[in-house]
Amino acid sequence: MDTSLSLARGTAAPVPATPVAGAGVVRIADDKAMLRAAADLTRDLVKPRPSVYWGDLIASVALGYGALVVAATSGSTAVVVVAAIVSVLGLYRGLSFIHEVSHMKHASVPNFRLGWNILVGVPMMTPSFMYEGVHNLHHAKTRYGTVEDPEYLPLALMKPWTLPLFIVVSALAPIALLIRFSILSPLSLLSPKLRTMVVERYSALAINPQFRRRAPEGEAKAYWNRLEVAASLWAITLIGITVAGVLPLRAFLTILGVASAFAVLNQVRTLVAHLWENDGEPMTVTAQYLDTVNVPPPALLPALWAPVGLRYHALHHLLPGLPYHALGEAHRRISAELDAMSPYHKASYPGLPGLVSKIARSTMVRR
Structure with a gap:
């Protein structure tokens, strides 16, 4: 299988490609x-x-609620x-902390995971276990962009109609979560087969x-x-x-x-978090970085649709242990240190419309 990654963006020089012995890749x-x-x-x-x-x-959450x-x-x-609108943006930002919860050493911010679950995870029926133990697989060097990556689909290589479907289906997320916790959770206690299905297929973002x-x-x-008990009781009570x-x-x-609304907003952000150009082969760290997106300042709107550091998603893939509040400073330092020919600058984009357009064009060119 031949793998290619488009590098025709930005002003930096192309990153050298290396043949993989015996693989033709x-x-x-x-x-x-x-x-x-x-x-x-x-x-x-x-x-x-x-x-x-x-x-x-x-x-x-105070603003959102x-x-x-x-x-x-x-x-x-x-x-x-x-x-x-204010509620959507406030609660979306609060919910986005699940990403930090999945990465942090919990002793470094005592009781934050518990507090987040009480304030956001359980009330929104997205407790932290839906992401913990799942998101880290997305960062595994040998899993990123492969069939074993829970957070990757080669959207740029798929049919054009998959993009609107990818967005529209997210609007049903609140109903799906209500069903998952109010109906499937209690019933799964009575059926080991159903419990296995719930754990394997309906317990991960x-x-x-x-x-x-697993x-x-x-x-x-x-x-x-x-x-799960807390979220189930809340769903049934609601x-x-x-x-x-x-x-x-x-x-x-x-x-x-x-x-x-904030589920759709998050799905739009997910759509432009990567270029989705990998066809399933393992990738180097640099290739993963270039398949991922930063939307740094001076753009202002990314602070709303990619909050809690998610506007620096490519940088996050380089430094997944860096706390969200340090990403802006990290980006400034690295950008100033590396010359214009560095691939670091090639993962930065000016905003949402251009990214959506790029991915949409990719699905059409490849038909």
Whole structure:
């Protein structure tokens, strides 16, 4: 199988391709100068700042939940629309901390995982076990971009209609999560076969339909079970109080609408997080970096649609242990250190429209 990665972007020179012996595959060689600079220039940035994590999370959810209440109760259409938008952005930012939770050493920010699950994970029916133990596979050097990567699909190589379907289906995520926790969780206690299916196929925030999750063990299993019970009880309660009229139907539908909106927003961000040009072969770290996207300043909107450091997604793949609040400074240092010919600069893009257009064009060119 022949593998190619388009490098026709930016102003830097092409990264040399290296033949893989006996495989007939052309791979992008690792740029050791870039990898070394990224590590050396950021050694003092690796320590997370608990005050930043807690302050950001609490402010995000306070804004998100407060605006959600306004959207669900206001009699003014204009106020409802504005409040709904604010709620979507606030809760989306709060939810995005699941990415940090999946990477951090929990002792470095004590009780943050617990606090995040209480404030966001359980109420939004996306407890941290849905991402922990899954996202790290996406960062495994030999798994990225392969069939074993839970967070990768070769979207740029697929049919054009797959892109709108990829976005539209995400709007159903809140309903799917309600069903998963209010119905499938309790029923799976009665059926080992159903339990296996729930664990393997419905317990991961993954986009690869071939991915099957392994059952947790030990302390991870105990923590999973506690979170699943909490999320299941919340899902059942939410449905129950709506049916009983305690929670007005309007409020319930507003909750679903806001949740669907930030699910779609996150899916759009996912669509442009990578170039999705790999056809399943293992890739070098540099090739993975170039298949991933940074949207740095001066662009302002990425702070809203790619919050909590996600605008530096390519840099994150170089330095997955770096806390989100350090990524901006890391990018400035590395960008200043490496000359214009470095592949580091080739992963930066000006904004969302151009990225969507690039991926859409790729699906059409390859037909």
